[in-house]
Amino acid sequence: MKLRxxxxxxxxxxxxxxxxxxxxxxxxxxxxxRKLFSDTYHPDISVMFTRAADIPEFVADGAADMGITGxxxxxxKDVNVEILEDxxxxxxSLVLAVPEESPIASLQDIKSGTVVATEFPNLTNRYLKNNGIDAKIVELSGSTEIAPFIGVADIITDLTSTGTTLKMNHLKIVDTILNSSIKLIANPQSYHEKGEIIEEVRTGIRGVMDAEGKKLIMLNVNENQLDQVTKAMPGMTGPTVSRVLSSDDIMAVHAVVDEHEVFNLVNRxxxxxARDILVVPIERII
Incomplete structure (x- = not known):
């Protein structure tokens, strides 16, 4: 059966x-x-498309073997899944926010019975209870920012990447509940039964991530200048050096370097x- x-x-x-x-x-x-299900160029892997919010449950239930979600x-969802990669x-960040004019400036200012509007009722409720606050949770499916201004809630929790939208809506952050990013997850049973191909997927993705911001520099240099050139090249584990098949004493040098180093490094x-310098993009580092 295909990995999904x-x-x-x-x-x-x-x-x-x-x-x-x-x-x-x-x-x-x-x-x-794009359909609900799609084949890939790997004969044993298929993809299913669904709401990001449903992916944790689908992976936990085994409807999908792996997933990508926040x-x-x-x-x-508080489900049992294996987080393989960030x-x-x-x-x-999921943050607690109040109107700018609110007297609430910290968790200590929040009284029990306070009404909190959120798209994340479970996360919010757990967080408040862990801090000794017994609040009333109102679940909204969107436009959470407006809730304090129409009398629906005193406080909101909302997901923000920069805080700009909150500021535009005259809200201030009181505390951060969770710092989030996108994860690669797997069903524990699938990992046990299909661990080999799951690890192949993980390795492929990890290779792409490791290659981000990296370039391969390739060059030729006379042997008597080799030491100076290799010392100047940072490389991940040091440069690779080989002899060029020619009548001259020419050496080929390869190294993987950070993209931001390329401009100054090439000129140095x-x-x-060094001559015949090539700067090559890297798709994956395995």
């Missing part, structure tokens, strides 16, 4: 998730007309005698 990966059908993390799989070599066969949604995008290498 659940991806968000829409929203801010949908395209990055699809692109990440594609870079890892698990691209969709038909990405122009930590905030995983914690909200994918380092979609970073946001040229001054040290």
């Amino acid at each position: 990966i659940a991806l968000p059908s829409k929203g801010r993390i949908s395209e990055p998730a699809v692109n990440l799989l594609a870079k890892a070599g698990i691209g969709l066969k038909d990405n122009t007309n 930590l905030d949604l995983i914690e909200e 994918l380092n995008f979609g970073k946001a 290498l040229k001054k040290l005698g």
Whole structure:
């Protein structure tokens, strides 16, 4: 039976998730007309598209073997899944916020019985109870920011990446409940039964992430200038050096470097005698 990966059908993390799989070599066969299920170029892997909020439960229940979704949604559903990787995008914080004119400036100012509006009732309730606050939770499906201004709630909890929307709506942050980012998750039973292919997916994705911001520099240099050139090249584990098959004493040097180092490094290498310099993008580092 194929390994099934659940991806968000829409929203801010949908395209990055699809692109990440594609870079890892698990691209969709038909990405122009997205359906509920899609085959990939890997014969043993398929993809299902659903709401990001449903992915933790689908993975926990075994409807999908793996999934890509936010930590905030995983914690909200409070389900048993294996978090395999932090994918380092979609970073946001679930925060407690009040109107700017509110006298509430810290958790200590929140009284029991306070009404809190949120899209994350379970996370919010657990957080408040852990801090000794017995609040009334009102679940909203959107537009949480307006709740304090129409008498629905005294406080809100909301997901924010920059805080700009809260400021625009004259709200101030009192505390942070959770720092979230997008995770690669797996069903524990699937991991036991399909661990080999799950680890292959994980390795492919990890390779794409490790390659982000990296470039491969390739160059030729005379052997008598080799020491100076290799000392100037940072590299992940040091440069790779090999002899060029030619009548001259030419050495080839390769190294993986951070992208932000490339401009200065290339000019420094040229001054040290390097030539035929190539800067090559890297898709994956395994």
